[in-house]
Amino acid sequence: MKKFLLLTTFFLLAFTGFAQKAIISGKILDADDKLPLPGAMVQIVGEKKYTVSDYNGRFELLNINEGTYKVEVKYIGYTSLTQEIKVEQGKNNVIDFALKTSGTELNEVVVGDILKGQAKALNQQKNNKNIGNVISSDQMGRFPDANVGDALKRVPGITMQNDQGEARNIIIRGLAPSLNSVTLNGDRIPSAEGDNRNVQMDLIPSDMISTIEVNKTLTSDMDADAIGGSVNLITRATPNGERISATLAGGYLPIREHASYTAGFVYGNRFFDNKLGAVFSGSYNNVDYGSDNIENEWVRDEFGNDYLQAAEIRKYDVQRIRRSGSIALDYKFDENNTIFANAIYNWRDDRENRFRTTYDDIEAIYDGETITGFEGRVKRQTKGGLDNSRNKNRRLEDQRVQNYSLRGEHLINSTLDLDWSANYAKAREYRPGERYIEYRQKGLEMFQDLSNPRFPLLTTAGEATDEFEFDSVTENTDETSESEFGAKVNIRFPFSVIAGEKGRLRTGLRLRLKEKERNNMFYSYSTLTDGMELLSEVPTSYYDGQGFNPGSKYVPGTFASVSYLGSLDLNNSTLFEKETDPAEYLAVNYNAKERITAAYVRWDQDFNDKLSMVLGFRVENTHIDYTGNRVLDEEELESKINNTNSYTNLLPSISFQYNATKDLILRAAATTALARPNYYALAPYVNNIAADKEITAGNPDLDATYSYNYDFMAENYFKSVGLISGGVFYKRLNDFIYNYSDNQYTDAKFAADFPNQINPIPAGENWSFLQSRNGNTVDVYGFEVAFQRQLDFLPGKFLKGFAVYVNYTYTQSKAKGIADEDGNERNDISLPGTTPHMFNGSLSWENKRFSARISTNFTSDYLDELGSESYKDSYYDKQFFLDANASYKITPKLRFFAEANNLTNQPLRYYQGVAAHTKQAEYYQARYNFGLKLDL
Numbered sequence: 001m002k003k004f005l006l007l008t009t010f011f012l013l014a015f016t017g018f019a020q021k022a023i024i025s026g027k028i029l030d031a032d033d034k035l036p037l038p039g040a041m042v043q044i045v046g047e048k049k050y051t052v053s054d055y056n057g058r059f060e061l062l063n064i065n066e067g068t069y070k071v072e073v074k075y076i077g078y079t080s081l082t083q084e085i086k087v088e089q090g091k092n093n094v095i096d097f098a099l100k101t102s103g104t105e106l107n108e109v110v111v112g113d114i115l116k117g118q119a120k121a122l123n124q125q126k127n128n129k130n131i132g133n134v135i136s137s138d139q140m141g142r143f144p145d146a147n148v149g150d151a152l153k154r155v156p157g158i159t160m161q162n163d164q165g166e167a168r169n170i171i172i173r174g175l176a177p178s179l180n181s182v183t184l185n186g187d188r189i190p191s192a193e194g195d196n197r198n199v200q201m202d203l204i205p206s207d208m209i210s211t212i213e214v215n216k217t218l219t220s221d222m223d224a225d226a227i228g229g230s231v232n233l234i235t236r237a238t239p240n241g242e243r244i245s246a247t248l249a250g251g252y253l254p255i256r257e258h259a260s261y262t263a264g265f266v267y268g269n270r271f272f273d274n275k276l277g278a279v280f281s282g283s284y285n286n287v288d289y290g291s292d293n294i295e296n297e298w299v300r301d302e303f304g305n306d307y308l309q310a311a312e313i314r315k316y317d318v319q320r321i322r323r324s325g326s327i328a329l330d331y332k333f334d335e336n337n338t339i340f341a342n343a344i345y346n347w348r349d350d351r352e353n354r355f356r357t358t359y360d361d362i363e364a365i366y367d368g369e370t371i372t373g374f375e376g377r378v379k380r381q382t383k384g385g386l387d388n389s390r391n392k393n394r395r396l397e398d399q400r401v402q403n404y405s406l407r408g409e410h411l412i413n414s415t416l417d418l419d420w421s422a423n424y425a426k427a428r429e430y431r432p433g434e435r436y437i438e439y440r441q442k443g444l445e446m447f448q449d450l451s452n453p454r455f456p457l458l459t460t461a462g463e464a465t466d467e468f469e470f471d472s473v474t475e476n477t478d479e480t481s482e483s484e485f486g487a488k489v490n491i492r493f494p495f496s497v498i499a500g501e502k503g504r505l506r507t508g509l510r511l512r513l514k515e516k517e518r519n520n521m522f523y524s525y526s527t528l529t530d531g532m533e534l535l536s537e538v539p540t541s542y543y544d545g546q547g548f549n550p551g552s553k554y555v556p557g558t559f560a561s562v563s564y565l566g567s568l569d570l571n572n573s574t575l576f577e578k579e580t581d582p583a584e585y586l587a588v589n590y591n592a593k594e595r596i597t598a599a600y601v602r603w604d605q606d607f608n609d610k611l612s613m614v615l616g617f618r619v620e621n622t623h624i625d626y627t628g629n630r631v632l633d634e635e636e637l638e639s640k641i642n643n644t645n646s647y648t649n650l651l652p653s654i655s656f657q658y659n660a661t662k663d664l665i666l667r668a669a670a671t672t673a674l675a676r677p678n679y680y681a682l683a684p685y686v687n688n689i690a691a692d693k694e695i696t697a698g699n700p701d702l703d704a705t706y707s708y709n710y711d712f713m714a715e716n717y718f719k720s721v722g723l724i725s726g727g728v729f730y731k732r733l734n735d736f737i738y739n740y741s742d743n744q745y746t747d748a749k750f751a752a753d754f755p756n757q758i759n760p761i762p763a764g765e766n767w768s769f770l771q772s773r774n775g776n777t778v779d780v781y782g783f784e785v786a787f788q789r790q791l792d793f794l795p796g797k798f799l800k801g802f803a804v805y806v807n808y809t810y811t812q813s814k815a816k817g818i819a820d821e822d823g824n825e826r827n828d829i830s831l832p833g834t835t836p837h838m839f840n841g842s843l844s845w846e847n848k849r850f851s852a853r854i855s856t857n858f859t860s861d862y863l864d865e866l867g868s869e870s871y872k873d874s875y876y877d878k879q880f881f882l883d884a885n886a887s888y889k890i891t892p893k894l895r896f897f898a899e900a901n902n903l904t905n906q907p908l909r910y911y912q913g914v915a916a917h918t919k920q921a922e923y924y925q926a927r928y929n930f931g932l933k934l935d936l
Helices: 002-018 113-126 137-142 148-152 562-567 747-753
Strands: 022-030 041-044 050-052 058-064 067-074 081-087 092-094 097-099 132-136 158-163 166-172 180-184 209-215 229-235 243-253 258-271 276-300 306-334 337-367 370-385 395-413 416-449 457-461 469-494 503-518 521-527 540-543 557-560 576-580 590-606 611-632 636-659 664-675 686-689 694-697 705-718 722-734 737-745 767-774 777-790 802-816 837-846 850-859 862-865 874-876 879-891 894-901 908-912 918-923 927-935
Touching: 022 067, 022 081, 041 058, 050 058, 058 416, 081 092, 081 097, 113 132, 113 209, 113 705, 113 722, 148 158, 148 166, 148 209, 166 180, 166 229, 243 276, 258 927, 276 908, 337 416, 370 395, 370 557, 370 562, 416 562, 737 747
Parallel strands: 022 092, 022 097, 180 229, 611 686, 694 767
Antiparallel strands: 022 058, 041 050, 041 067, 067 081, 132 209, 158 166, 209 229, 243 258, 243 927, 258 276, 276 306, 276 918, 306 337, 337 370, 337 395, 370 416, 395 416, 416 457, 416 469, 469 503, 469 521, 503 590, 521 576, 540 557, 590 611, 611 636, 636 664, 664 705, 686 694, 705 722, 722 777, 737 767, 777 802, 802 837, 837 850, 850 879, 862 874, 874 908, 879 894, 894 927, 908 918
8 A cells, every 4th residue: 555655656746747737826914914814715716726725824726727817815804805917837826915804894893803813713614624613823812721721622512621720631522532632733742641642731831822723523634543523733833024922921829829920922034035934932831829629439338328438638739830932934945845844842840739638447337227437547648749949849740742843845736736744742741759758547536427418527536646657758750751753745636527626636644653651660768767756746737727618627637848758868778768669650660652554545526616525535554562560469570561463444534515605604524533542551561459459450452442423514604703503413433442340350250351360369259350441332422503703783883892602512422331340231321521511602892902701611510430330430520610801902012911710719520429429629719810912
């Protein structure tokens, strides 16, 4: 296949080298700010030749005969413009357009910043061949969203899973993060997380991205591993002249009463007689805040009594510092040959202290079938880090994602163009010198107040600081890295089976080389001197619970101070005895290598002025080479286990677009996609934990999930920069992956699952077993509707300034082939991550100087993780966010802005089994930010 396509490519290059027709090319710009207008429709008047401008505003019309033509450009929100050009044979004839916003079409509504952003997004969405959504940087700037993840949650069909109050993992149409993909300028972003493929969306500042493109259906020229959808983050393109932009802001975070700081800078220009374009971007964000958290583990005994098996009170102090820098270059050798270079470096330091009180080892005291009391222990743990300039007595999570790419675009002649690219990307999470110190008091009488199970309270009798005995002090260094090298080449040339109608064929090759490695190390220390046997003997910090968001009744208590923990000289052999703790790292360390090769053919064909088709076929081969550890009794490395595998997927697709009117577009698509298992799920490790009677294992026999997808969408675009749309979708997932749990795992089951390994389970005992497995099928279906429009039909200039933005998505799923611990199939199970209801809404108003917006985001509860039975299933609870922002133009180039996030103080809440049983509730409070933005 590879040799055939390469030979075909060179044959076409040679064969078409003698063509003597012409090319028309140019750029589409905003007449006022000279910025490119992507997604513009460019058409030769009176002929069926058209194209769409790219993200740089560039366009190309190929295979043009010599003569004089009128070229028309149409753009929602702007006045259409027609220019005449005389085309010379065998040349690239250049014509540029500068469009002006249209007050007439908008009933004299001022096209301000909000409308310009919507116009760019809607034009790209309208002229895209896929079903999806587009967000421009101007739109992102009108929402109070600091990172890309928060911006994405405004898109129909998308919800985000949060971490420390920020949107991190993306769910598209109810499909979990592992079933979606994220790219940067079309190249894959590796994951900094240790066991999965999830891209951390809170790592990338929103002001570093020019456009977010969400593709909910795939064409054959796109990577196939995106069942839910593919998110493409597009960085700033080089400008057409000098551009300077700067942002300076500060904020307030009430939960810890600290300030935040933000700065950004952009400089772009063209040099060397406009041949070289360059744009430099930088961003800095520093927030010092925290969260208040309670966590519970519920259990039901044989008599039907519900009670807490464990409970925790957690207080977090968190500082996050984001630094991001990027550069984009392009060099135009001539009108037919341009190369592009892009680099972006994102670096986040996440410093954290956690103070955790744990109530566990709880035993119920019975009188017959009635519980009369409880007995258990209390643990007080401080989480911190080294006392140095990097850790600063906190746990440091150093996360970095970098991406470098080089690509070229070449017009070989009037009928053939070629593009190629090569990129290297790396993600790394490094956690050096992470420390924990813990004190325990056992044999305490406990009381459980379960009158309000949403906020259950566990208290004790007899707690005292001088009764808490030293239990452990540890230090670990964790490192996870993932790298990817990618390369691709594509060619396009006219090919139509209908005379007089536009048709185009493209084909290409793709290579991806991936490697992921986790290398953790963990040490435990025993004290050799007196002075830290009791909590009362060391420096402490006390937290009384006043102002604690889940309620002041939750009292974290007394802990060893972070400065004391950070200053401990743990490597001094006269003070501490140091030893490795293999139970904490042996089973989790692994190495994974993947090689993915692909080839595709894509055919775009117009049947008439209204109906067009995209037909494609893609072949992807995946070769994996994984190494994991076989661990006995947590601590003994018996052997390394290596596993290799190779499989090929065939992925056809077809889609249709029908332009019922110039504003109404109907789209239909039948596509295929896949999702590879998470890295650690495939790692061939086995970990026997005899003390807990537990076995965890990887599953190198996991199959990739394969999906058949069917979509229909209707979109009606308004001249007043708006849209009303609605559509339905259905997906059939084969071999989906879920976390299997069995609390009655026997020696016979182990022998069947691992026939060539030593059986650690004694006869007659029941252990617990955890492993990722393939289910049979999942049906996912739903619909989405969206409406956004400037209310220009209202009377009076003031009312015309209002605009609305609302969307709603409904999703349902039904999974088959999930077994409980007894081997019985569980019925009425939804796919974890499938959110039934998602809603976004905003109301905005703007004139030439002032703009304001209030925004809402709602997500209903959904199944997050399957347990061994329904009582142990974990659910992500519903969330409702309310945000607001406003800006005022002091001068045409200088703007003041103010933002407020999470005005509802929405917690991150999980519940176990039933909605009333809180598993976790974490609060962050609101955030406020204000500043100045200069744009020259």
